[in-house]
Amino acid sequence: MEQIGTFGASPYEVGDLQLFNGCDERTTSQALAGCAIVRLPHGAQVKDGYSARMYIVLRGALEVAADTSSGMSDGTVSKVLPGESVGEQAVLDDTANLFAISASEDSDLLVIEADLVWRLIDQCNGLARNLLRLLSFRIRAANAQLRRRQKLGEFYRQLSLNDSLTGLYNRAWLNDMLPRMVATAQRGGTPLSLVMIDLDHFKRFNDTHGHPAGDDALRAAAGVVSAGLRPTDFAVRYGGEELMVILPDAGEQLAVMVAERLCWRLQEVVVFQDMRQGLPHITGSFGVACLAGDASETTLIERADAALYRAKQAGRNRVAL
Template sequence: MYVSDATVISGGNWLAGLCLAGAGLAAYALVKLVRWVVTARRATRGSERGGEAYFHNLAEAIPEMVWTTKADGACDFLNQRWCDYTGLTSEQSSVWGWTAALHPDDVIETSASWERAVRTGTPFTIEYRFRRASDGAYRWFLGRANPIRDGQGRIIKWFGTCTDIEDQKHNQQILEDQIRERTEELADTNTRLQEEMWEKDSARRALDQQNEKMMRELTERSQRATLLAKMGELMQSCISKEEVFAAALGYAPKIFPTSRGALALLNGRRDLAEIAGSWHQCQVPETVFEPNRCWALRTGHPHLVVAGDPTAPCAHAAGVKNTYLCIPILAQGEALGILHFQATDDAPTLADSELSFKTTFAGQVGLSVANIRLREALRTQSIKDPLTGLYNRRYLEEMLDREIRRAVRAEQALGLLMLDLDHFKKFNDTYGHDAGDTVLRESGTFLAKSIRAEDIVCRFGGEEFVIILPTANLGAACARAERIRSKLRELTVLHQGQSLGMVTVSVGVAALPEHGTSPKELLEAADAALYRAKREGRDRVAAAEARVTAAAKLSATGASAR
């Protein structure tokens, strides 16, 4: 049975719309419906209740379950065919009582669908099962309902039908079963044919597979060798250990796609190894460990631990269930760290043929790190004073020029302190040059601890030091110089268990822009101030005098002439 779209009823009489709402009823009932429409329209002038009774009589004559509800979805009429089928009375089925006849598996979906249709005013269509009272069996029905609206578009009624589709469902299931059986038969036949073809071609396929595997392995090894060579070239151009680690960790998953891994390096004291990075989500129990906890670091040779073998596991890998391999990273015979490889569940073994790749990989990492350490050592030697550990004059000139340009660009101040240890010759003459070196070292250490992170302290030469103070104006620089001078007096310098006495310092202070905007001008101003501090009695701070410009000199000369 078919229910048409929502019908609008004029004149406030909902009964006049039920014919249109049920336009798809059985053909033999169509004439009755037409006549009923005429009767319903006439009834609007007389008794609406009479028209409703006529509709109920007509609904009983239709060979379908017919029902209506109020605007809120509560059932208020079901024809006798419903009662005969379900065994429920009209009173039992009213409002929401009709759901008692639904199959338990259909209750939730049907209720939700019906509530949604009532809430939105959209047509209701669903397939559900109702229990037949005569034998307790469930049959499939197609339920449809449409809203009946008044002249203002408000829903005043719902009209619905239930059509038995059990036979259609049954026929559909038979057809689906037949299709499935035919499909299975075809699949079985196709499988047998494929098996026969596979058996005939098995020898050829096996040979082809072996050839393909060999070619694939050769191609992979060639590609990995190329990647290894590219990594080596890249690492030779790295200028920091961080760049080496980034290159190694970037190439490792490409060169070793079937194994997880991590890279660990020894610290400067060589008493701890720390994981620098990993790939393929390698699980490393200890990110920091002592070198003696790894057999590869202890022996200087690759160490393989097969899964489940308790012979000689590495302590730093305790808890690792899969097979793993540790390879020392060596440079000039010195161990720098390890490469740690782990097998995966997909590739549970580490093939011996892979050892050469892994060893070469570790060797390139070690060589690159050693080269960088050598370059760093050479760089340090070129910019550090070997006695005090402070930056030297060469570095001072480089940094002072950079800081002046930065201060001018940012329109910020810059302070410069030039310090000279008082009576330093006395230490050498009285206690010897070793004692003088001790005074220089201790003074350098004191100055390094007395500055900010952004300040730069350098040994200028002999017993002279220079401190660059970024963003410090003249007043701040003088205050910093005075604090250093006073604190240095408290320094106790011991040489061979003997105190060398009080160490004092004279300080000359210059600042940008008051005393110049070039390294030469600032250094000369600070040196002149230092000379004045020495001349005035030492152990004091003196600020450089402000520059006299050419215009000021000309003005002063003219005033003198007058």
């Protein structure tokens, strides 16, 4: 930044400065007369060091990116136009600016040191009111930005917990939620059942029809499973062609009933909409396990997996408990 003069020797007037609306122009002009005016070339940054000071744009424009020192900036940039100011918060809490301030075009800036800002606040109630309005507006804008970040964060969090192919929950979700469900069921003395599903001869299906068709089959199977559950149940892609269903508040009889219904519906699933390609027979083997005593989630999965193995050994396309 290069000093090119002072406010008192410039053509600019107090009426051009938004923060001083309602202040006595003659008194304020006298107070600002010795304040430096600096020129900031396009692309250059304001270098504040450890000083707290306020800048008012007289000509040109500034771009301000917040929170750069904490590494939390999301790339949001605000623009400061002629008559507007930046650095008020730094003055009020006596810290160096935490903002990256740069010129989006060649700009002239009025520099007001912190001690002068405080003297002017003491002299003019209008300045104090203007500062409060400005800070209130910026707090509202910051809160709105925070809400947007939270929504975006939740969106990406949900993406990270869902399988991209089937839309079902994934293993990351399962590893987080199943222990909680087991603990809740044990604490409340309520039943919890788990159904492990394996699509029969899926490797043969892929070899015969190709992997894109295999993906279609997985999506179709996931759709059948999702559509056959209660709103309180959960469907997970456990891995490969294995799916899992978690049934809170469901005992053995209800869990077997759900598994048998899904087994039957899976046989009817349409994988290819173009019937000229034929309709391959898609079936699944189902293993059901119910939470017993103080068993862990690992034990519950192992028991469902053992039941699944028995269903395969018995000829597949069936349910084993």
